[in-house]
Amino acid sequence: MPAQLIPRSLLACLTALCLLLGSALPAGAAYSLPPLPYGAAALEPAIDATTMTLHHDRHHGGYVANLNGLIEANPGLDKLSLEALQAQISSFPLAVRNNGGGHWNHSQFWAVMAPVGEGGAPGADLRAAINRSFGSIEAMQTQFNQAAAGRFGSGWAWLIRKQDGSLAITSTANQDNPLMDLAGIERGTPLIGLDVWEHAYYLNYQNRRADYIKAWWSLLNWNEVNRRYAAAA
Numbered sequence: 001m002p003a004q005l006i007p008r009s010l011l012a013c014l015t016a017l018c019l020l021l022g023s024a025l026p027a028g029a030a031y032s033l034p035p036l037p038y039g040a041a042a043l044e045p046a047i048d049a050t051t052m053t054l055h056h057d058r059h060h061g062g063y064v065a066n067l068n069g070l071i072e073a074n075p076g077l078d079k080l081s082l083e084a085l086q087a088q089i090s091s092f093p094l095a096v097r098n099n100g101g102g103h104w105n106h107s108q109f110w111a112v113m114a115p116v117g118e119g120g121a122p123g124a125d126l127r128a129a130i131n132r133s134f135g136s137i138e139a140m141q142t143q144f145n146q147a148a149a150g151r152f153g154s155g156w157a158w159l160i161r162k163q164d165g166s167l168a169i170t171s172t173a174n175q176d177n178p179l180m181d182l183a184g185i186e187r188g189t190p191l192i193g194l195d196v197w198e199h200a201y202y203l204n205y206q207n208r209r210a211d212y213i214k215a216w217w218s219l220l221n222w223n224e225v226n227r228r229y230a231a232a233a
């Protein structure tokens with residue numbers, strides 16, 4: 001039927017119905033991009049504002065959008081918490097692993113950084129655990145730096161708390177993380193996770209990944225690391 005033949009009142013009803021249905025459906029989708037907990041320029045000079053904006057809005061935003069786009073083809077995906085998804089990632093296709101991992105990894109990444117001077121210090125319990133496993137904070141950092149610098153291509157470096165209570169340094173490729181139930185992953189609760197993808201540093205540091213890693217320590221949010229350690233213990 002040509003549109004002009006539809007009674008005006010019926011059109012109004014259809015429009016109202018569409019609006020009603022639209023508002024009844026979930027406004028967004030299951031997964032959403034968390035806002036940065038500080039301004040994009042708050043981590044300068046270690047990480048410049050342009051890198052922060054691109055990294056958060058485009059890269060992390062892309063993982064979230066892609067993950068939401070995978071819900072229809074993966075029933076049950078939107079019923080899991082993001083953390084629970086990591087522990088069951090082996091039962092999903094690679095695209096869910098890449099984008100679901102990307103979403104979790106970046107969510108923890110923003111939270112484990114703070115403007116210089118605002119990150120606090122390692123608490124007594126965390127400090128004792130680091131000393132038990134590595135000898136000193138400095139020795140832990142040295143081992144962490146080696147894992148971060150030595151990750152070939154894209155990936156992450158981690159300080160994890162293992163099931164037995166000890167701490168360990170590990171590294172994962174791409175958007176994998178220590179929560180994932182995958183062969184070859186050393187599993188544990190991530191306490192610190194550093195993004196060493198080139199998109200995390202290339203604008204400012206180009207190929208000088210070691211300089212980025214060194215500067216990054218000035219941003220570490222020890223308060224958040226303390227909180228993660230206490231929650232995992």
Ligand code: MN
Nearest residue numbers: 059195197200
């Ligand atoms: Mn990244």
